[in-house]
Structure formats: structure tokens, C-alpha cells
Amino acid sequence: MDKLLLDRIMSQVTKPVRYMGNEYNMVEKNSNEVSIRFAFAFPDVYEVGMSHLGMKILYHWLNERVDTYCERVFAPWVDMEEKMRESEIPLFSLETKTPIAEFDIVGFTLQYELSYTNILNMLDLAGIPLLAEQRTKEHPFVIVGGPCAYNSEPIADFVDLVTLGEGEELISELLDEYKKWKGSGESRRAFLERAAQIPGIYVPSFYDVTYLEDGRVESVKPNTNVAKEQVAKRIVHDMDQVYFPDRIIVPFMDIVHDRIMLELFRGCTRGCRFCQAGMIYRPVRERSQERLLEMAEKLVKSTGYEEVSLSSLSSSDYSSLEDLVKQLMKRFEEKRVALSLPSLRLDSFDKEYIQEMQKVRKTGLTFAPEAGSQRLRDVINKGVTQEDLVSAVSDAFESGWNSVKLYFMIGLPTETQEDLQGIADLTKEVAQCYYRADRAKRQKGLKITVSTSSFVPKPFTPFQWVPQDAMEQLRKKQEFLKRALRMKNVNYNWHDPETSLLEAAFALGDRRLGRVLLSAWKKGAKFDGWSEQFNMKAWMEAFEENNLQPEFYAHRKREKDEVLPWDHIDVGVTKAFLWHEWQKALKGETTPDCRIDCSGCGIRRLGEGLC
Amino acid sequence: MRIILKYTRGERVKYISHLDLMRTMQRAVRRADIPIAYSQGFNPHPIMAFASALAVGITSEGEYMDIVLSVPMSLPVLKEKLNHALPKGIAILDVMEIDKKAPSLMSLIERADYKVTAMGIDWNRALTAYGEAPEILVEKQGKRRVTTIDLKDSIYSIGVDQENQETLHLSMKIGSKGSLKPEFVVETLLKLSGQDTDQWEGLGIPASIHRTGLYYRINGEWVTPLFRKKD
Numbered sequence: 001m002d003k004l005l006l007d008r009i010m011s012q013v014t015k016p017v018r019y020m021g022n023e024y025n026m027v028e029k030n031s032n033e034v035s036i037r038f039a040f041a042f043p044d045v046y047e048v049g050m051s052h053l054g055m056k057i058l059y060h061w062l063n064e065r066v067d068t069y070c071e072r073v074f075a076p077w078v079d080m081e082e083k084m085r086e087s088e089i090p091l092f093s094l095e096t097k098t099p100i101a102e103f104d105i106v107g108f109t110l111q112y113e114l115s116y117t118n119i120l121n122m123l124d125l126a127g128i129p130l131l132a133e134q135r136t137k138e139h140p141f142v143i144v145g146g147p148c149a150y151n152s153e154p155i156a157d158f159v160d161l162v163t164l165g166e167g168e169e170l171i172s173e174l175l176d177e178y179k180k181w182k183g184s185g186e187s188r189r190a191f192l193e194r195a196a197q198i199p200g201i202y203v204p205s206f207y208d209v210t211y212l213e214d215g216r217v218e219s220v221k222p223n224t225n226v227a228k229e230q231v232a233k234r235i236v237h238d239m240d241q242v243y244f245p246d247r248i249i250v251p252f253m254d255i256v257h258d259r260i261m262l263e264l265f266r267g268c269t270r271g272c273r274f275c276q277a278g279m280i281y282r283p284v285r286e287r288s289q290e291r292l293l294e295m296a297e298k299l300v301k302s303t304g305y306e307e308v309s310l311s312s313l314s315s316s317d318y319s320s321l322e323d324l325v326k327q328l329m330k331r332f333e334e335k336r337v338a339l340s341l342p343s344l345r346l347d348s349f350d351k352e353y354i355q356e357m358q359k360v361r362k363t364g365l366t367f368a369p370e371a372g373s374q375r376l377r378d379v380i381n382k383g384v385t386q387e388d389l390v391s392a393v394s395d396a397f398e399s400g401w402n403s404v405k406l407y408f409m410i411g412l413p414t415e416t417q418e419d420l421q422g423i424a425d426l427t428k429e430v431a432q433c434y435y436r437a438d439r440a441k442r443q444k445g446l447k448i449t450v451s452t453s454s455f456v457p458k459p460f461t462p463f464q465w466v467p468q469d470a471m472e473q474l475r476k477k478q479e480f481l482k483r484a485l486r487m488k489n490v491n492y493n494w495h496d497p498e499t500s501l502l503e504a505a506f507a508l509g510d511r512r513l514g515r516v517l518l519s520a521w522k523k524g525a526k527f528d529g530w531s532e533q534f535n536m537k538a539w540m541e542a543f544e545e546n547n548l549q550p551e552f553y554a555h556r557k558r559e560k561d562e563v564l565p566w567d568h569i570d571v572g573v574t575k576a577f578l579w580h581e582w583q584k585a586l587k588g589e590t591t592p593d594c595r596i597d598c599s600g601c602g603i604r605r606l607g608e609g610l611c
Numbered sequence: 612m613r614i615i616l617k618y619t620r621g622e623r624v625k626y627i628s629h630l631d632l633m634r635t636m637q638r639a640v641r642r643a644d645i646p647i648a649y650s651q652g653f654n655p656h657p658i659m660a661f662a663s664a665l666a667v668g669i670t671s672e673g674e675y676m677d678i679v680l681s682v683p684m685s686l687p688v689l690k691e692k693l694n695h696a697l698p699k700g701i702a703i704l705d706v707m708e709i710d711k712k713a714p715s716l717m718s719l720i721e722r723a724d725y726k727v728t729a730m731g732i733d734w735n736r737a738l739t740a741y742g743e744a745p746e747i748l749v750e751k752q753g754k755r756r757v758t759t760i761d762l763k764d765s766i767y768s769i770g771v772d773q774e775n776q777e778t779l780h781l782s783m784k785i786g787s788k789g790s791l792k793p794e795f796v797v798e799t800l801l802k803l804s805g806q807d808t809d810q811w812e813g814l815g816i817p818a819s820i821h822r823t824g825l826y827y828r829i830n831g832e833w834v835t836p837l838f839r840k841k842d
Binding site for chain 1: 626632641668698700
């Protein structure tokens with residue numbers, strides 16, 4: 001790596017600190033003294049990737065191994081990429097500025113479908129062949145993990161193996177196996193065969209996919225004995241024992257989530273039917289209060305961070321939340337560490353402890369009713385009522401909050417005009433709560449932000465059979481809401497549904513989309529999640545050139561007997577359970593929180609003593 | 612207790628912005644458990660002020676910051692603890708207690724010295740052109756309008772390093788009224804002496820800018836913020 005050249009380039013681009021590294025708590029090792037060099041790749045820019053909790057955990061976890069040096073790499077922004085290509089500087093790691101192609105393993109995290117072109121782009125910038133079948137022993141193994149990995153079919157052509165489920169134990173076993181393989185002189189395929197035997201590892205090239213005449217998948221079958229018919233995800237059993245770093249990197253730069261994230265628990269018991277995370281991260285496993293307090297103390301000490309966020313899918317469901325918050329406040333009030341609770345459920349909103357939190361810092365409050373009518377909320381199994389919302393916002397207003405965000409989705413199954421009107425009505429009701437609130441207690445300047453996102457059906461949810469609304473339909477709904485929400489103090493946020501169509505196509509897609517992805521990337525598609533970079537034309541051309549349509553994946557209603565491209569992956573929750581939930585949704589029937597009443601989702605099959 | 616700290620900013624971390632630096636210092640102070648005082652009001656922040664913002668890409672061997680402690684602390688201990696808590700590339704060189712009522716560093720500092728090292732530039736030619744010109748008018752972008760000023764008014768001294776022909780020493784006026792950037796000065800000199808600036812703009816040629824000191828005058832004599840320190 002020509003350091004002088006790199007330096008000159010960095011001084012010509014925006015935010016060169018993205019490529020600098022050298023942060024406090026960055027791990028420095030002698031790369032000559034390790035057996036495995038692992039590049040953790042986040043397919044977006046530094047400030048987005050550094051906000052990701054999973055990366056922080058795995059980075060420090062892998063570096064605990066004496067035989068391994070894990071370094072980070074992020075997607076260079078477009079200006080940096082241009083200069084790098086001009087000067088022939090390959091994609092490099094942040095810690096040592098080593099070209100990525102020199103690593104043993106490059107691991108990408110699949111956080112959202114619209115990041116896939118960035119993966120191809122990074123591989124290309126690194127000089128690693130994009131297609132897995134073209135890689136030789138000279139090249140690193142390219143592996144993926146993360147939420148979208150449960151349906152990794154659309155990028156199957158480009159990855160050597162997929163890690164399913166929680167990475168902590170899985171990655172250790174994989175690296176142990178890798179070390180053995182490295183010393184053996186065996187072929188690349190031999191490593192994949194070894195890896196395939198580790199529970200939780202899925203090797204796409206060990207499966208053949210056949211299609212029916214009408215384009216639906218006929219079957220996904222192993223083409224070798226080593227591969228299992230169904231690959232089950234890995235689950236960490238003991239959240240108190242599992243690794244969590246004592247120290248995490250403190251970025252210099254202002255990043256999206258610049259704080260300590262304390263993971264309270266994994267999984268969720270609410271069973272909202274649109275939510276993939278709620279299904280794929282089951283079962284619920286909590287960390288004990290003692291462990292959380294210990295983690296918080298150590299992290300505050302080793303980072304100097306001013307804010308701790310209590311993070312999980314539904315933080316207010318943590319069993320001793322109030323007590324935990326009180327304890328945290330006691331320990332950190334003097335140190336002036338603020339606490340924030342990102343996701344609060346309306347039906348467990350407790351005014352008193354929220355007031356407690358306010359003492360140190362006040363952040364805006366966000367609520368997600370998701371649907372405008374009780375009927376539709378029942379369909380999606382979001383058991384929150386209007387009374388819950390009214391009570392929560394009234395308490396909030398009287399506690400001095402004047403800014404509230406309301407999140408909804410449009411395009412949900414069985415949605416009618418009335419449901420959309422319900423969004424406007426709920427918003428009006430929230431405003432009314434403000435005006436009804438005690439003038440003496442409330443703060444001036446009410447601000448309500450209503451945000452609607454377009455529903456995208458996801459695999460492994462009860463709605464995986466549901467067709468997404470056509471773009472025109474979504475646009476009409478947004479137009480309606482724009483008019484209906486024209487109220488004083490209300491701001492309405494919406495996004496053009498083009499990206500939602502693409503997201504749905506890739507979420508529900510099969511292996512053939514790999515060709516579309518490659519074509520789109522060749523046409524310059526990248527940073528698709530950034531509105532100013534998104535290039536719909538390139539995508540539409542890419543689909544056409546490959547004789548495929550995004551509508552086939554996104555807008556098609558699926559039937560019970562259809563083989564889904566991800567049926568060979570086992571997340572615990574069974575397909576039968578999901579179908580049953582879908583039928584209940586159509587009847588508007590709710591399913592209770594499984595802490596109250598087990599609904600037999602199937603997760604127990606994956607291990608003793610879970611749940 | 613009010614304290615001035617002198618610190619360096621090295622190659623390793625030179626791409627951080629001034630805001631990044633402020634944040635870094637705040638967090639280091641927290642890691643080191645230094646009892647810094649906080650401001651009053653709705654959004655309390657640690658009482659920390661800086662002499663001058665250092666632009667992205669520039670290193671320095673002499674920056675200053677000013678903090679107030681809520682509880683007195685031994686200075687050598689403070690220095691050691693803070694150094695231990697800082698990322699490599701930023702180091703506290705010296706600390707000194709000052710009077711609580713002393714004026715802010717920013718209001719005092721009048722002069723910044725730089726060393727500019729670049730390959731392929733004839734500094735002597737640039738200096739000759741500089742010397743020959745009675746005045747050098749340049750446009751300075753202010754908040755609301757553009758003003759025309761004489762660049763020479765902003766320069767206290769300028770000269771080539773005696774041992775290394777590739778290094779230019781530049782001593783410039785800086786102050787709360789705004790200052791010219793060292794890169795801008797160099798660019799102007801190159802243009803003046805007919806040297807290729809295409810490469811220079813955005814530091815296209817291998818070049819480094821290093822701040823060697825910050826100064827102000829007391830009774831006509833140039834001093835640094837730590838001048839009162841007794842060794």
C-alpha cells in the first residue's frame with residue numbers, strides 16, 4: 001500500500017476520517033503473528049457501519065483470539081472510490097491499510113437488501129472475483145451473516161458460505177475449522193465441506209435449485225452428502241455467559257448511533273405478523289440485571305461515552321426494566337451519562353420511570369402504532385389500542401415532551417380506505433391530547449411527525465405469502481395521506497415506493513436474482529439505500545435483460561403449497577405456524593404474547609430448555 | 612481550578628475535524644475521570660475551550676485548550692491520566708494552572724506558525740515573487756460578503772528552511788476576526804510565481820502542513836499561552 005499516495009487521496013475527498021482508523025480502542029496486532037486474518041466488511045459507509053452493534057461484538061470477539069486479527073472495512077463513498085480506481089488503490093482494511101484480497105476470510109453482514117450492490121462493488125474494488133465459482137486458493141473466502149442471510153438466495157452466486165443465526169459460537173467453530181484446513185493443503189471445496197458440517201453453516205453451492213414452468217421454485221436440494229436437507233440456525237443459550245466486549249471502538253467521527261448499546265435481550269414474544277426480526281431472533285433470552293449493570297459500568301469506563309441506549313426488539317418487555325433503569329440512573333447520574341430507550345411499546349409505557357430518565361437527558365418520543373385502525377392492528381397482531389396511545393402521549397405531554405413521532409405502514413394486507421383515514425384520525429387525537437394536557441405542565445410548540453413506510457413482505461413471517469401493493473397503489477395512498485394530514489403542527493414523511501419494490505423483490509427472491517444484481521451493479525448501481533444514489537433505471541434494465549420482473553417476486557400472492565426459496569432454512573418457527581398465523585390474520589384474530597400463552601411456534605425444536 | 616493544556620496532534624489522527632477533536636477530548640476527560648466542571652442550563656456540557664480550530668489534514672506540535680475543574684487536582688496526575696486515556700496521536704505535552712478570570716485563549720491568540728513541506732516546489736522562486744510584489748490582493752470570503760485584502764498584511768514572516776529546501780516557514784496572523792488558511796497562502800504564492808497550482812489544489816502534490824506554534828503579544832513580545840510557567 002503506497003501510504004503517500006493514499007494520504008494524498010484522502011486529503012482530496014470528503015470526510016477522510018472515514019478511512020483513517022486509529023480510533024480509541026481500535027485493536028492493533030502484528031499481522032505476522034496471527035494465523036487468520038479476518039476482514040469484517042460492512043457494505044455501507046463508515047458512519048453507518050460503526051453504528052451496528054453486531055459488528056462491535058464480533059470485531060472484539062474475534063480479536064480475543066490470539067491466532068486471529070480481525071480488521072474492519074467499509075464501503076468507500078463515491079468520491080473516494082473514484083480516486084481509488086484512478087490511482088489503482090485496492091480496497092483496504094482500516095487498521096493496517098492492507099488490501100482486502102490478502103485476507104483469509106472476508107465476512108459481510110447482510111443488514112438490508114439494498115446493500116447488496118455495495119457488496120459486489122467492494123469485492124470488485126478489492127480485486128476478488130465476484131462469482132464464488134471463480135475464486136481460487138489465492139482468494140479469500142467470502143462469507144455472509146446477519147438478518148438477510150436467512151434468505152441469501154439472491155446473492156448465493158457470490159458467497160462461499162452463509163452463517164445462520166447468532167455468530168458468537170458459530171464463528172469460533174468456523175475459524176477453528178479454517179485453521180485446520182489452512183495447514184492441510186486441501187482444496188477450497190474441502191474447506192466448504194468441512195464447514196458445511198458445522199451446525200448453522202449453509203453452503204449455497206451444495207444445493208441445486210429447480211424451477212417450474214411458471215417460474216416458481218420447484219425444489220432446493222443438496223447435491224452432495226455433506227449438505228443437510230435443512231440447515232438450522234445457531235442459537236446462543238446463555239446470554240449472561242456469552243461474550244460481550246468490555247471496550248468498544250470510540251469513533252472520532254459523528255456516526256449515526258454514537259453511544260453504548262446495551263443489549264437487554266434477544267428475540268421477541270409479541271408476534272407482530274409483519275416483523276421478521278420478531279420471528280427469526282426467537283427464542284427470547286434475557287440478560288440478568290447484574291450482568292447488564294456490569295457491562296454498562298465497564299463500557300462507560302473504557303469509552304467515556306455520554307449516552308447508553310437500552311437496546312432490544314421491544315425494550316419495555318424486559319422483565320425488570322424499571323428496576324434496571326433505576327439502578328443505571330443511580331450509578332451514572334453523577335457521571336452524567338444519559339439513558340435512552342429506543343423502542344417503547346405503547347401498552348407498557350410507564351410515566352414514572354420515563355420521568356426518571358428525563359432528569360438526565362430528554363430525547364424525542366417515538367411510537368409505532370403501525371396501523372390506523374384497531375381492526376388492522378389486530379390483523380397484523382400489533383395489540384396496541386387507541387387508549388394505550390392516548391394515555392401514553394397524554395402522559396408524555398404532561399411530562400414536558402412536545403415532540404412525538406408516529407410510525408405507520410401503508411400497504412398492509414386487508415388494508416382499506418378506512419384504515420388510512422384512521423392514521424389521520426389517530427394523529428388528530430394525539431394533537432387533541434396535547435391541547436387537553438395541563439397548560440402549566442406541557443411545553444410550548446407541539447410537533448407531531450407522522451412517518452409511513454411501505455410494507456414489504458418478508459420471509460419467515462406470517463405475511464411471506466402476501467403480495468406487496470403495486471407502486472401506483474402506494475403512491476395513491478401517500479397522496480391521500482398528504483391531504484388528510486395537512487394539519488397544524490403535523491409533518492408527514494414518506495418515501496417514493498421504488499426502493500420498496502426492489503426491497504420486496506430481493507427479500508422474497510430466488511437464486512436467479514443474482515444475475516439481475518450483477519447486471520445492475522455493472523450499470524453503476526450502488527448505495528441503493530441512499531436516495532440520491534438510487535438508480536431505478538439501471539435496475540429495471542437489469543431485470544429486463546435477464547428476463548425477470550420484480551413484480552413476479554413482490555406482487556405475487558403465494559399459496560400454501562408453494563415451495564419458497566428459503567424453505568430449506570430452519571429458523572425454528574415452523575412454516576405451518578406461520579401459515580396458521582396468516583389465516584388468523586385474514587380473520588382479524590389476534591395471538592397473545594407468548595410469555596402469557598405459548599402459541600407453539602416451533603422454536604422449542606431447536607434446543608432443550610429454550611423458552 | 613482553571614488549567615491550560617498544551618497538546619499535539621500527529622499524523623495518525625490528522626484527518627479529524629475540530630468538532631471531532633472536541634468530542635475526543637470530552638470523552639478522554641471522562642475516561643480519565645477528570646473532575647471537569649459543567650456549564651449550567653438545560654444542556655450542560657463540560658467547560659472546555661480551545662485556542663484555535665485546526666483544519667482537517669493539518670498536524671500540530673502546539674495546540675492549547677482551557678478547562679475548568681470542579682475539584683482541584685494534581686497537575687502531573689492530570690497529565691498522566693489524560694494521556695493514558697487519549698487515542699494515540701494526541702498527547703498532552705504540558706499543563707499549567709491559570710487565573711480563573713484570565714481571558715479566553717481564543718481571544719488572545721494572534722499568530723500561528725506553520726511548516727509547509729512539499730516536493731517539487733521552488734520556494735525560493737515563490738519568495739522572490741512575494742518580496743517583489745508591493746501588495747498581493749486576494750478575495751476573502753466572509754459570512755455575508757467577499758472582501759478584498761492584502762495578503763501581505765496577514766503574514767508576519769515567511770522564509771525557506773535553512774537546511775531543507777522543501778520546507779517553507781510561514782508565520783501568519785490569526786484571530787477571532789477570521790484568518791486566512793495556510794493552504795490558501797501557499798496557493799497564492801505559487802500562482803504569483805507561475806508554478807503549477809493544479810496539483811497543489813487540495814494538496815494534490817505530496818505536501819504536509821504542520822503547525823509549530825500559537826502566540827500572542829504582551830508588551831510587544833511574542834509569547835505562548837504557557838509562558839508564565841516556571842520550569
